[in-house]
Amino acid sequence: MTDTRTSHIATLEREAEKLRKINAALMSRVERSTDQQLNAFSLFETAIALDQQVRDRTQQLKQVLQSLEKTNGRLLQAKQQAEAASSLKSSVLVSVTHDLLQPLNAARLTLSALTEMVSEPKGVVLTDQIDRSLATLEDMLRTLLDISKLDAGVLKPEFGPVAIASLFEPLQQEFSPTATKRNLSLRIMPSSGVVRSDPLMLRRILQNLLANALRYTQRGSVLMGCRTRGDNISIEVHDTGPGIPEAQREAIFVEFQRGDASAGDKAGIGLGLSIVRRFANVLGHDIRLTSRPGQGSIFSVTLPRTADPVAIPAREQASVDYRYGGMEGAKILLIENDLSSAEGLASLLEKWGCDVAVTISKTEALERIRALDGVPDAIIADLHLDNGETGIEAVDVIRNEIKTGVPAIIVTADHSAKAASDVSAFGHELLKKPIKPAEMRSLLSFLLAAEQPATRL
Numbered sequence: 520m521t522d523t524r525t526s527h528i529a530t531l532e533r534e535a536e537k538l539r540k541i542n543a544a545l546m547s548r549v550e551r552s553t554d555q556q557l558n559a560f561s562l563f564e565t566a567i568a569l570d571q572q573v574r575d576r577t578q579q580l581k582q583v584l585q586s587l588e589k590t591n592g593r594l595l596q597a598k599q600q601a602e603a604a605s606s607l608k609s610s611v612l613v614s615v616t617h618d619l620l621q622p623l624n625a626a627r628l629t630l631s632a633l634t635e636m637v638s639e640p641k642g643v644v645l646t647d648q649i650d651r652s653l654a655t656l657e658d659m660l661r662t663l664l665d666i667s668k669l670d671a672g673v674l675k676p677e678f679g680p681v682a683i684a685s686l687f688e689p690l691q692q693e694f695s696p697t698a699t700k701r702n703l704s705l706r707i708m709p710s711s712g713v714v715r716s717d718p719l720m721l722r723r724i725l726q727n728l729l730a731n732a733l734r735y736t737q738r739g740s741v742l743m744g745c746r747t748r749g750d751n752i753s754i755e756v757h758d759t760g761p762g763i764p765e766a767q768r769e770a771i772f773v774e775f776q777r778g779d780a781s782a783g784d785k786a787g788i789g790l791g792l793s794i795v796r797r798f799a800n801v802l803g804h805d806i807r808l809t810s811r812p813g814q815g816s817i818f819s820v821t822l823p824r825t826a827d828p829v830a831i832p833a834r835e836q837a838s839v840d841y842r843y844g845g846m847e848g849a850k851i852l853l854i855e856n857d858l859s860s861a862e863g864l865a866s867l868l869e870k871w872g873c874d875v876a877v878t879i880s881k882t883e884a885l886e887r888i889r890a891l892d893g894v895p896d897a898i899i900a901d902l903h904l905d906n907g908e909t910g911i912e913a914v915d916v917i918r919n920e921i922k923t924g925v926p927a928i929i930v931t932a933d934h935s936a937k938a939a940s941d942v943s944a945f946g947h948e949l950l951k952k953p954i955k956p957a958e959m960r961s962l963l964s965f966l967l968a969a970e971q972p973a974t975r976l
Contacts (some may be wrong), residue, residue: 520878526648526972527788529800529855535787536902537797544768548927561724564606565935571700577682579818582778583909585762586683587931591610591902593785595836614857616892621902624959626863627865628860628866628867628953628954628956633930637911641695645930662933663679664795665723665797665798669797669798671800675714675801675845676717676801676802677719677936678715678716678717678802678935679715679716679717679827680713680715680825680827680828681712681713681714681715681716681717681718681829682711682712682713682829683710683711683713683714683745683752684711685711685829686717686718686721686722686744687707687708687709687710687975689722690707690722690725690726690729690743691705691707693726694729694730694733697730697733698733698741700795701733701736702738703733703736703738703739703740703741703742704739704740705740705741705742706740706742706744707735707741707742707743707744708742708743708744708745709743710744710752712745712747712752713824713827713829714752714822714823714824714825715822715823715824715825716802716804716822717802719936719951720798720800720801720802721804721820721822723794723798723802724798724799724820724839725754725756725794725820727792727795728743728792728795728818728820729741729756730760731756731792731800731818732756732760732816732818733758735758735761736759736761736815737760737761738759739755739758739759739760739815740758740759741756741758741759742758743755743756743757744757747824748821750823750824750825751822751824752812752821752822753819753820753822754819754821754822755817755818755819756817756818756819757815757817758804758815758817758818759814759815760815760816761812761813762812762813762814762816763810763812763816764812768810771792775779775945779935795818795820796913799820800819802975803870804820804821804822805821806818806819806820807819807821817880826968833895839976844873845966846872846873846960846963846967847872848872848873848874849872849873849874849896849897849963850873850874850893850894850895850896850897851868851873851874851875851876851895851896851897851899851963852876852878852884852887852888852895852897852898852899853865853868853875853876853877853878853898853899854878854879854880854881854884854898854900854901854910854915855877855878855899855900855901855930856879856880856901856904856905857901858879860952861877861879861903864954865877865897866947866957867956867959871960879904879905880904880905880906880913881904881908881912881913881916881917884913884917885917888917888920888921889920890915891939894921894923894925895925896925896926896967896968897915897925897926897928897963897966898913898925898927898928899927899928899930899963900913900927900928900929900930901929901930901931902929902930902931902933902938902941902942903933908931909941910931911929911941911942911945911947914927914929914945914947915945925969926966927946927947927948928948928949928950928959928962928963928966929947929948929949929950930950930951930952930954931940931949931951931952932951932952934951948962948966950962
């Protein structure tokens with residue numbers, strides 16, 4: 520009985536243990552199921568929250584994009600306004616340059632005609648004084664206009680290879696008369712170097728350095744030459760002037776600051792070296808000054824050398840015939856809308872023996888040619904005529920009318936690179952106002968030398 524009872528208890532215990540295991544398994548399954556339901560609910564809540572965040576971010580992005588579009592629109596409008604303002608500045612400065620130089624050009628031409636009529640020594644002295652005053656005024660206007668253009672941001676460098684010889688030779692011709700008048704020796708040493716710069720700005724730098732040296736040198740000499748310094752070339756201007764004290768060496772590069780006025784020409788007003796520094800800064804060229812008071816100064820501009828080829832013009836200015844032949848009886852068609860300039864230039868041409876027909880537009884020039892059945896030996900035309908016409912167009916129309924490639928000289932007070940490029944593209948000669956009579960005479964003589972006499976206008 521006892522064994523049976525013991526066996527029965529053992530059986531019950533095994534079943535109880537089995538039930539506990541089943542219960543534990545069931546509880547574990549229930550717990551897992553509950554966890555899974557909780558996780559799914561949590562994920563559902565998270566998904567809803569993320570969806571709302573995405574909606575919020577999308578709305579924020581839309582607002583940002585709309586703001587960017589408005590900002591871009593304002594920036595575009597500001598850019599267009601800035602470009603319009605820059606264009607206006609450029610056109611205003613060109614117009615101001617033209618308007619300021621026109622009367623100066625007329626005065627220089629009239630004075631040149633008057634000079635050839637004056638023979639008395641006192642009259643010659645007076646005309647020389649007037650000529651010097653006009654030259655000073657011209658230099659001041661050019662410098663002030665250059666400064667204005669730089670400040671306005673409308674004068675920008677056009678870099679390219681520049682043969683130093685192409686600058687040195689004209690500078691020798693330009694400043695030799697000044698040196699002779701001041702009883703100074705001017706030497707500009709030849710150079711075969713080629714540098715990278717803007718030719719017009721570099722020429723202005725060298726012009727001002729030479730003019731400054733000649734102005735303040737009372738006796739002795741002025742020398743300009745080159746030194747090779749590694750990958751650079753240094754163009755130096757030496758003078759035997761009074762020198763510059765160390766305390767003044769920075770001040771002389773500031774507008775309207777001069778050296779000792781008693782030491783040189785009182786015509787200067789202290790703009791030459793200012794424009795030198797301004798141009799050098801725009802070009803990235805280094806300007807240096809060394810000086811010993813009582814012994815002289817050395818100004819130098821350092822430029823990068825280049826092996827790039829230099830375009831050689833079809834005819835260099837140096838090839839102009841300076842004997843002034845072939846002027847007598849030459850038939851010149853002058854197209855100039857500024858009456859003062861036209862009268863001055865016509866008077867000067869007539870003094871040289873030319874037969875001049877003065878017109879103010881291409882239409883009038885054509886009417887004059889048709890009425891008189893004449894063919895000019897040369898045409899001199901202002902670049903900017905009235906009603907948007909240009910001298911280039913006028914020359915082209917006249918050549919087509921007379922079926923002859925008559926040589927043409929375009930004159931202008933527009934000193935921009937675009938004006939020079941436009942004239943060069945048509946193969947015409949360019950003279951800038953105020954016109955230098957000697958330059959006009961030599962160039963016209965050269966052009967007429969190979970031309971046949973034309974029917975009288």
